Amino acid sequence: MESPSTFFAFSNRRDGIVPAVHTSVGVSMAFEMPDANFSSSEGILWVNALWDTGAMCSCISKRSAKMLGLEIINITHMATASHIVEAPVYMAHLYLPNFPVFAYQEILEFQDTSDNCDIIIGMDIITQGDFAITNLGGDTFFSFRMPSIQTIDFEEELRRIMNP
Numbered sequence: 001m002e003s004p005s006t007f008f009a010f011s012n013r014r015d016g017i018v019p020a021v022h023t024s025v026g027v028s029m030a031f032e033m034p035d036a037n038f039s040s041s042e043g044i045l046w047v048n049a050l051w052d053t054g055a056m057c058s059c060i061s062k063r064s065a066k067m068l069g070l071e072i073i074n075i076t077h078m079a080t081a082s083h084i085v086e087a088p089v090y091m092a093h094l095y096l097p098n099f100p101v102f103a104y105q106e107i108l109e110f111q112d113t114s115d116n117c118d119i120i121i122g123m124d125i126i127t128q129g130d131f132a133i134t135n136l137g138g139d140t141f142f143s144f145r146m147p148s149i150q151t152i153d154f155e156e157e158l159r160r161i162m163n164p
Contacts, residue, residue: 008100008129009145018140021133025049025119026095027060029068030104044095047118051131051142055122058094059110064118065090078108094125100146102128 012023026044047064059078060070065088074089088109094102102125110120129146 007145007147007149008096008098009143010097011141011143012097014140014142016140017135017138021051021140021142022117023049023051023097023142025097025121026093027064027068027107027119028093028095029070030091030093044093048116049119049121050115050117051121051126051144053123053126053131055120057108057124058105058122059087059108059120060090060092061112061118062109063112065109068092073106076108078110094119094121096144 010023012021024046025048026046028044031043045064045068047061070090070092072088073091075086076089077084078087090107090109092105092107094105094107096102105124107119126144129144130148130150130152132143132152134141
């Protein structure tokens with residue numbers, strides 16, 4: 001079993017049922033820090049992030065990439081819901097709400113949207129842990145932990161409740 005200091009989790013509750021899960025996420029230039037000390041908040045831009053299980057990789061808005069002065073390291077093709085586009089690729093550090101960091105993360109650029117979303121957290125990050133959404137009592141509750149420590153199985157849980 002891993003050391004407890006290597007476990008991270010955070011949760012987010014929203015009043016009512018929400019159509020999308022958003023949290024605050026930090027992003028910074030990919031810089032080297034002595035002893036991999038990523039706990040400093042200096043140089044981190046905190047933005048609105050959409051958690052998107054339909055996105056294969058994480059993305060950053062053109063606006064945020066420009067604000068941070070990120071440099072393009074590559075150009076790739078990205079499939080959107082309607083077509084394939086060329087997308088700049090950047091190297092950055094991504095910080096989840098309680099500061100676990102995804103260092104030296106390749107992120108693709110997406111065109112700015114009207115929903116004020118500056119980061120899309122894709123399956124490249126989501127699959128690093130456990131991701132759950134529940135809607136008990138008409139409120140949306142979102143939780144993420146890493147690394148994965150157990151299977152979340154609603155079918156098995158229901159069987160245990162129905163057949164004690």
